[in-house]
Amino acid sequence: MSGKKSKARRRQLLSNAVRVENIWEEHSYLVGRCACGGDLVAIRFELVRGPAVTHERCEARCACCLRRHNILFDVSEIFRNGRPLEVQDWYATAWPPVTQGPYARRERELEIKLRRVTEEASFSQLTSEQMQQAIGKVYREHGARLLGRYEVLGARTGAFGQVYLCLDTAADSRMVVCKLAVSSENVDLESIRREASVWLGLGEHPNIVSLYDIKTRTEHQVVLVLEAVHPGPQGRTTLSDWIKAKALREQEKRSILGGVVAGMLYCHERIFGFVHADLKPENILISHGFRAKITDFGLARASAMPGLPLGQGFGTPLYLAPECWDSRPPSEASDVYAFGLLAIETLTGKHPFEQSTDRDALR
Structure with missing residues (x-):
């Protein structure tokens, strides 16, 4: 009788499980889930074994009340046909592997070993955490290091130059983003250091991409080490990616815009006279739970910082406040104007002036 009760209880527990279609949804579920409103931090994932991998138990702790x-x-769905799906593809789409230069990988060999690890994870006793460690080990064995410390996983081109997704071998192999800037006619290293000064002055906030460090590689090269934001389905990383894919629901749009407001309010409260000066969908990264994280403070100005005068006429034309077209310095009001345009684009899917190339119309 007790055996029947035990089986009935197990069936009831399994029927109440939270159904997720990908790991993005699994982690997003933890955001704001505690009764106090705090985010849950996963401590351990454990697969519930059976004829097929169908359930996973997550042990978590609230970041606020520690419950x-x-x-x-x-x-x-994640382990359909006995194998984990999608996550590797998302990273490969958002951060294509390096195929040339000093950080190029032996792609065929890497692909075979990664497939072997994921297959072993499906049919052995590996937990999700152990699988991630195994994947990290494969990458470490096949990649070159930046500054002798950061294992390069993928790359993309940024505003200042090449940007790399890396594993920080000196910090428990956490993922970071390394922005490599090389002095040239189009890249002023002083502006990069200015970006770092503003970023470091902001500290940490849930709606801001954290800057961990700035390193001088050579006299003409600097590296910014930033928090890595995990890509979403199909490799979507920025708010622009999500808008173009028309993949946001109304609730998610409101959540993202609320996060941008919270991040900008924090910036203005943290540093007197703060101005981002380039607020746009491309500079809003979307993390698990559709949490907005503001990035790219390369054009930011803060009058409270010595040597950082408010700039003139900077920013992206489609998001530039009218007064900035007349070479007047951007202000907090300029960020409010840019946010208004960003909000319209997020809610409707279109920028109100995107078809216009006329300077007077944009003003």
């Missing part, structure tokens, strides 16, 4: 939570996920 412990146990959550059961239905991961049958």
Whole structure:
């Protein structure tokens, strides 16, 4: 009788599991989930074994009140046909592997070893955490290091130059983004250091991409080491990516815009006279739970910082406040104007002036 009760209870528990279709949804579920409103931080994931991998138990702790939570996920879609899906593809789309230069990988060999690790994880006793460690080990064995410390996983081109997704081997192999800037006619290293000064002055906030460090590689090269934001489905990383894909629901749009407001309010309160001066969808990264994280303070100005005068006429034309077209310095009001345009574009899917190339119309 007790055996029947036990089986009935197990069936009931499994029927109440939270169904997720990908790991993005699994992590997004933890955001703001505690009764106090705090985010849950996953401590351990454990696959519930059976004829097929269908469920995963998550042990988590609230980041605010420290209360412990146990959550059961239905991961049958993630492990459909006995193998984890999508996550590697998302990273490969957002951060294409380096195929040339000093950080190029032996791609065929890497692909074979990664497939072997994921297959072993599906049919052995590896937990999700152990699988991630195994994947990290494969990458470390096949990649070159930036500054002798950062294992390069992928790359893309940024405003100042090449940007790399890396594993920080000196910090428990956490993922970071390294922005490599080389002095040239189009790249002023002083502006990069200015970006770092503003960024470091902001500290940490849930709606801001954290700057961990700035390193001088050579006399003409600097490296900014930033927080890595995990890509979403199909490799979507920025708010612009999500808008173009028309993949946001109304609730998610409101959540993202609320996050941008919270991040900007924090910036203006933290540093007197702060101005981002280049607020746009491309500079808003979207993390788990559709949390907005503001990035790229390369054009930011803060009058409170010595040697950082408010700039004139900077920013992206489609988001530039009218007064800035007349070479007047940007102000807090300029950020409010840019946010208004960003909000319209997020809610409607279109920029109100995107078809216009006329300077007077944009003013």
